[in-house]
Amino acid sequence: MGKEEQFKTATQSVESNGYKVVGTRPIRPDGVEKVTGRANFGADYNLPGMLIGRIIRSPHAHARILSINTEKASALPGVKAVVTSADFPEISPTARGAGEAPISFRDLSRNVMAREKALYDGHAVAAVAATTAAIADQAAALVDVEYEVLPHVLDAREAMKPDAPLLHADMFTKGLDPKPEIPSNISQRHEFGIGDTESGFDAADVVVEHDFTTQCVHQGYIEPHACVADNTEDGMSTVWTSSQGQFMVRNYSATVCNIDHSKVRVMPAEIGGGFGGKTTIYLEPVAILLSKKAGKPVKLVMNREDVFRATGPTSGGHAHARIGAKKDGTITAGELTMEYEAGAFPGSPVQLGCMTGFGPYDIKNVKTIGFDVVVNRPKVAAYRAPGAPIASFAVESALDELAKKLNMDPLALREKNAATEGTQAAYGPTFKRIGYLETVRAAQNHPHYSAPLGPNQGRGVASGFWFNIGGESSAAMHVNEDGTVEVVTANPDIGGSRASMAMMAAEVLGIDVSKVKPSIADTASSAYSMLTGGSRVTFAVGKAVCEAADDVIVELRRRAAKVWDVEIDAVEWKDGAAINTKADTSENLTLAAIANTAAKTGGPISGKANINAAGAGPGFGTHICDIEIDPETGRSTVIRYTAIQDVGTAIHPSYVEGQLQGGAVQGIGWALNEEYIYDDKGCLQNGGFLDYRVPVASDMPMIDTVLVEVPNPGHRFGVRGVGEVPIIPPLAAVANAVTAAAGVRMTDLPISPPKLLSAIDSEK
């Protein structure tokens, strides 16, 4: 079967919705700018008199910084500023920012610029700004840093040993009773669960357990981090940057630099991929301080090696899964113990792994334990469904093994134990309306699942769960004089949110989507909005847009009421027009007509909504993967892949399909190719896309998608977040397929050719 024949998309709605705009596929509003090269990304901004900055990075995985001599660099003609940690304010360990996920600003500051110690290869230790890039490079080489090299540790389980090199002498493991008296690399122990797993395993007829390992992987966005900062004499800093949240950049940068939020204005650039990796900052405070010292704008741009050495990958980790079941397939207990690498500072997503691993299932007895462990790697950052893919890889692989032991179809096992409305989730709360079971049934009925396989081919399935979130969101809406409408939100568009915002506004207002122009405001031009992440924007900011449209409609009715000299209650809004219900004959005023006479009825017409959105509906997906292995070389090739997901209601189905396809490919890369290679000194050896192998289009078949639409009751159009779930199932779906093809259980990712050959050989 050719790729084109095989690639089909489908949408399965449980309800007929009757929408006019929602569910259609208009051309993306940002498309022309991007395909013609006009869109401005982080590195595209240039200001008069702008300097070029360079970061000096540690060549050691773990080293005490004895001294930094910047005299030679400062004396070089053309060098206008040099900064080190001495230029950054000391941040209190208790400093917290408002509005974003809780983070330690002390750690953030130390990650932006190392203080007492360099904690990973690539850790920033100083920065320079000069009139040209060549002079900046020369100056960077003249900064003399004296290090005392210390032993390093890269693996979570190694770092947990009592004699492991200690990263932070003041870190004592939280979550232990009694509280420890000696420091450790274990930042925290987490535990979640319901029921009693001991009695659950006693009731089981079959028990499976395995140890699993995954490697730290990078988000792999195409656009490296880049910014321009301009600090002026009045103390104002304007920052142009590519990020997942202009307000996040403002909050984090202002806090790290100890300046008022109102003195930092962040202008959002277009973003060339983030996937969670741009939910934090690296360059912006450095650029602000360099600009302040130099009195000129400063541009900082990472190269690809900087991105790999110094920006957040997600955790590598270990997981031990144990699952018990009755002969009929009823799962009686599940346990998961995991150790995640946090990088150089605490804060791996192990808690979320604990909460999500058993998420798709109705199991009465569950216990999950997670350890957050610091190692000499870059501090991890969020990556699609943070923490969940690692946990899910362990659980879904163990379920595959369980199905084999029970001689049961793996989807039938999942169907039998599927969480539905009213199920108590493994992390505690009771699910409302969810669509997991529907994804399993869609997989069972998909032609892919019954298609024949050839020699050396195997099929794997796996499921995944993600909470989805809401949060603080803002939207403003302005009616133009000709009846077109501006929709202003404050979230970078990383997944098609401009189109979704315009479509929801058009649906509520009852006008054509071509009449709605979405735009993204800077921090001085909009109310606060949480960053773009957690698959929250289409849901939460979409809710704000709908409410802003409601606000506009109230005003439009009020204006029409003035024209007709009736009470506002006598005016209804339908199909983009006000209707006078008191008139003897049909009387209406279109939005354009009301806008055209706005001056006569009270002036400009606008609406707004500022909310903290709740009601995000959880997302579930089930994937089917076919792999062909080459027993001679150990290469695994994905030959067919289908991603099925409950997406609530797809506002713009093409974007939703793109999310499913992109997430699946990233998960496939995690499963088959991607890992950081370090030398024996802890220095990264593959900091580039030639040696760090992400899947490219020619590696992949077209990814088939099925959008299952079980509307979320927490959103008027039924929206659920869709961007996180698709990266969760692929790790196990791929590993289960390779296992089926090779006849040996693959528990260690990535399944590289040497690893697969070794596993096959060990079975002979």
Added chain:
Amino acid sequence: MAKVVLQREVAREFAQGETEFEITAADVRQLIRLLELKFPGIRDRLSERTAVAIDGEIFQDPLLQSIDEHSEVYFLPAIEGG
């Protein structure tokens, strides 16, 4: 009275390992006040790094969300995302 459930690690730190309670509270603010009276010091922990699921719906940064007589309330870690 509402069923209130703490994370196991929070329960171990503040409530001698007891995770589940029956409490009457009008909203999250009042609930945290009542828990603080019972377990001094828990307020900061619950206010700072916690989301709350009320009857299955997760609220980030909750304070004024109402709690019904028979609600099920779970304190959870704040949920982030990519």
